[in-house]
Amino acid sequence: MLRFVCLPVLLSLFLSVSGQGDPVKPIIQTKWASDVQPGNVLPEYPRPQLVRGNWMSLNGQWDYSIQPASAETAPVGFEGKILVPFPVESALSGVQKTVGKDRSLWYHRTIQLPASLSKGTVLLHFGAVDWQCSVFINGRKAGEHKGGYSAFTFDITPFLKKGKTQEIAVRVWDPSDDGPQPRGKQVKKPNGIWYTPVTGIWQTVWIEAVPDTYIASTKNTPDIDQKVIKVTTTVNSARPGDLVRVTALDGSVKMSEQQVAPGTEAVLPVENMKLWTPGSPFLYNLKVELLRKGKPIDAATSYFAMRKISMQKENGIQKMLLNNRFVFQYGPLDQGWWPDGLYTAPTDEALRFDIQTTKDMGFNMIRKHVKAEPARWYYHCDQLGMLVWQDMPSGDLGGNVWDSRPGQISGGNTDKDRSAESEAVYRTEWKEIMDNLYNFPCIVVWVPFNEAWGQFKTKEITEWTMQYDPSRLVNSASGGNFFPVGHIMDLHHYPDPAMPDPRIFGSERILVLGEFGGLGLPLEGHTWQAKNNWGYQTFKNQDELKNRYSELVSHLARLIPLGLSAAVYTQTTDVEVETNGLMTYDRKVYKIDPKVLHEIHQQLYKQ
Known part of the structure; x- marks a missing residue:
């Protein structure tokens, strides 16, 4: 019998916010979709690491129009309404249209700026916009930003006009997988492990008033x-x-x-x-x-928080230490996708739910896979006690040589030769992501590359990452082409657990299993498509899945005394046609009872 995460939600038509009367119905949806109200979208304060009281959310209904990519000025008319901050391709946006490299997406909104936000310096903040964004205030260009995963701010004070009424227009261009920019698993033709494109504003937009001289940021580093x-x-x-x-x-x-x-x-x-x-x-x-x-x-x-992540030899093998003690780190590969909001969780409760459920299942770590989340996601990890390995979103894929010898040192010819533009967008955004997320104690490992996806100048990028943040460990290329650099040797092995050879790598680097498992179980009524769903290994029912998963964890436990420090199971939830999740994509069914998972996992922490 299926175990439901929540009481079934009536699957009535999901009403469009376009104002045109056409309903937008997601293929499947989470229980939180019905909580989304256009007048109160993700209202929580978006920057928990630097909190002030004088602010205003601009989430909600904006005008939108899809124009040719060459359009550099705001359109005279608009096609309808879009619900910010949900990507234009998502059902929750009320639009659910694809943009692509040949077109640009325009947003427009008229706001009433209260007197409390009109004094001093007025800052316009964007949590994230994918990918290239130009912002206009009252018809004048206030700034431009490139980068789909990093927060950015414009001082709009010089562009404000007298009175409360102000106009904001935003132009977004995003080539998805036709460009070299970091884009994670987005592709224009989704299939298998590749998912729907995400274009435009996908995190909170907000205004803040500060004095002419103000605190812009802090950098907090604990030393226990x-x-x-x-x-x-x-x-x-x-x-x-x-x-x-x-x-x-x-x-x-x-x-x-x-x-x-x-x-x-x-x-x-x-x-x-x-x-x-x-x-x-x-x-x-x-x-x-x-x-x-x-x-x-x-x-x-x-x-x-007073927290330390480090490495030290035990019996000749490098081990990963938390607060100077060995703690085996075990967690799921977490993609951070939603059937109704794509990159954007419907509510803050939903955002927290995935982390809390992961905790309830007996995991102590999450590998955030080729995506960076809103600041509140990391805030919840800090509060709940969840270790995080943070991937750099991948981009400019293809053209690599992926060394097929797992756990071997690769030759220099396996690095991709990326263009100067491609390198620049990678380096700029990786630095911005690290700056944005530095203060969150939950993050203990930076991962510059996943597998050989766009992997380039591995030694240089890894050494720069280590130098830029010496307070954390660096996992150079999770499952990718391995070079003798960084703190970690990371192997991917499906479906059964394996580990890098401790005789070759153990004296210099921490040994981890960066991905394994991928046990699939599509459940009718909870899949992105009715047929042809995909998993690394597919099962017929939940009992079969549970028994096989239990075998994998028992095998994993036997590797810890040999020197394994951490492992990552694929994955938290199903995502689109990929059905390897411990939960369905709509989060309505646990494929294995969390209490059972919690009990299974205890053997990993008794080593």
């Missing part, structure tokens, strides 16, 4: 060995004599405080440390104030 938290604050338009006051708090109790010049590192003692672990994910509070002549002119709140 020295029992300190290090905080460096970036201040825009700082004046001579300005100071930054940083206060570390346990709840509301002040622990330590320091005043430093903007851009100077504050080092705050953290006595009687409460270490952050999957079993006890304690978060400290942080208050950052900008002082001028001793008085605060700007302030924001944040948080941090």
Whole structure:
């Protein structure tokens, strides 16, 4: 008998927000789709690592029009309404149309800017827009950004006109798999492990008012060995004599405080440390104030955790350590796709659900696969105690030599020869992603490449990543062409577990199984298409699946004493025609009871 995640939701027609009366019905949908209201879309504060109170969400209904790619000025008329921030190809957008490289997507909205947001500096924030984005305020170009996975901000103060009424237009161009840019698993012709394109605004859009001199960002680095938290604050338009006051708090109790010049590192003692672990994910509070002549002119709140990720030899084999102790890391490959919103979860509750369910299943880690999520996803991982391996979204695929000898050192000729443009967009976006996500303690591993998908200049990219963030481990190319660089040797092996040879690699690098499993079970009424669904190994019923999965985990447990530090099972949910998930794509059916999974997994943590 199937075990349902929730009570069945009536599958009535999903009403379009286009205003044209044409219903848009997703093939399948999650239970949260019915909670999406055009006037209250993803209303949560989108930047939990730097919180201010004076802000306004611009999620909701915008005008849209699909124009030729050559169109550089906003259209006179629009085709209808689109629900931001759902991608235009998704059902929840109310549009569900493909754009492609030969066309551009235009957004338009007239807003009423309240007096509280009209003073000082007015910032327009975008969580993410895929891919190339130009923003116009009252007909004047305010800025441009390239990169589908990183947050960006424009100072729109010079472009505002008198009065409350302001017009915003956004032009987006996205060539999907016809361009060299990072795009993960998006393709114009979805099939197998490749999915529907995502174009346009897909994370929260919001406005914030700040003083003329303001706190732009912080960089929080814990050091559990020295029992300190290090905080460096970036201040825009700082004046001579300005100071930054940083206060570390346990709840509301002040622990330590320091005043430093903007851009100077504050080092705050953290006595009687409460270490952050999957079993006890304690978060400290942080208050950052900008002082001028001793008085605060700007302030924001944040948080941090005392957590360390490192490596050390045990019995001649490098092991992955959390807070100076070996903890076997085990988690699913998490694609972060939704049948109704594609890249965008219908609600914040839905976003948290996947992480909480993964935790309930007895995993302590998630590998976020060739996608970067909204900041709130990592915030939930921080709160719930979920370790994260963060992939760089892949792009410019094809043309590589993928070494077919698993666990062997590849020759230099396996690196892809990418164009200067391709290299530049990769390097720029990888840096932006790392900057955006640096403060989230849940992230313990950076993964620059997946398999040989666009893998280029492996040694150079890996060494740069290690130098740019020495506080985390770097998994150079998960399952890809291996070069003797980085902290980790990562093997992909389907369906049964395997590990890199400890005699060859164990003395220098951590040994991990970056992907395995892929056990498939399509369940009628919960699939993206009725027939021809795909899995690495397909089963007829849930009992068969459970028994085979249990065998795999028992085999995996036997590898840990041999030196295996971590493993990643494919995958959290089904995605489109791929039916390898532990849950169906609509999140309505657990293929294996989470309590059963939790019990099966305990053998991995008793080593």
